[in-house]
Amino acid sequence: MDARAILVKLRDGHSPSAEELGWFARGLADGAVSDAQAGAFAMAVVQRGLSEAGRVALTLAMRDSGHVLAWKAGGRPIVDKHSTGGIGDCTSLLLAPALAACGAAVPMISGRGLGHTGGTLDKLESIPSFRTGLSEVALRAQIQDIGCAIVSASGEIAPADRRLYAVRDVTGTVESIDLITASILSKKLAAGLPALVLDVKFGSGAFMKSLGDARALARALVGTANGAGCKTAALITDMSQPLADAAGNALEVMVVMETLTGSNVNTRLWDATCALGGEALALAGLADNAASGAAHIAQALEDGSAAEVFGQMVAAQGGPLDFLDRWPDRLPAATVIRAITADRQGYVSAIDGHALGLAVVALGGGRQREGDRINPAVGLSNLAPIGTDLTRGELICVVHAATEAAADQAEAAVRGAYVLRDTAPKTAAKLIHERIA
């Protein structure tokens, strides 16, 4: 087969056959497809789309581009959660240990930052020495001992996604229902999951800007996953503003630690974690329904059992043994810390999450080019949520930067992203919009 013929088909609006997509996915994994061809493929799919059959074929081919895990029946029920990506979304860091504390096994294969959004692996790697690249043997042992692990898709798991993901990150080719579905589900199906809950985000900080697009993505994901034998439900959640009040790798780990240790609880993050966790426990058969599952998750967050598992996971994956007690000393801090304050009175009426995400990338918290090194300390904290009544001089957020020039650039981006109005917004942004199952 010839990559050019497949690309020409796509360019001209025809969906390639399952065999052709299978060949392309294998070529991504084994190097037969070049970077230029991978970029052209991603752009053509964004522009032209695949047929439904093509989307399913690409997903399964990317799953089969590497090793597919199988789990022995009879142990803890296996379940996972995945988000389509957003700003300040550190739910996975809370949810994996909370689910494990509730009796589930969570082999969470996560991604890095993509486009303007942050990535769970990059956040965890802000913890000194934390290893996300575990072998399959180590992953299985950790799931057995602790109940959860958050890892990268190794060379063995969905290698086609690993390659295409890195190409999409830097070529403006993320926003595609077909590519997002194939990317997320190739990893999740390769992890051998019997059950999965999906957080499909929409709004200014998400890849899907409208509820209609998010619904279409949720249906594609849920249909494809259930069709492949993974019991899956999706919640469509709000991303019209950052989920937590920080965006940036170490800064989001700080938010997670504050929540796990109870020193400061971010309500939207807490509510999203409980809602998604409730669905996951119900899918795994560990709760009668999503509402009672959510109550179990809240209990695990409140009583310290989720924190305990988080500490064990950090230690097992090479991080500091005393992270639970000493996290403020262990996380990196930026050299320039600048408070951005309101230059007039006004209510925060809208936030351009995409612009905030790009500001974090520009600070060095994400990648501009494949292989760029991330600065884990930079980002934005204390982000004022929608509805805040700011008086002149009150804090909009704090910029954490490596240089004064980078802080200047981030300050301009934040001021452009925040819309202040004289009157309060009429309705508070709803967090959970719909459930698709």
Ligand code: URA
């Ligand atoms: N998360 C993924 O793993 N892939 C995407 O394409 C988007 C979010």
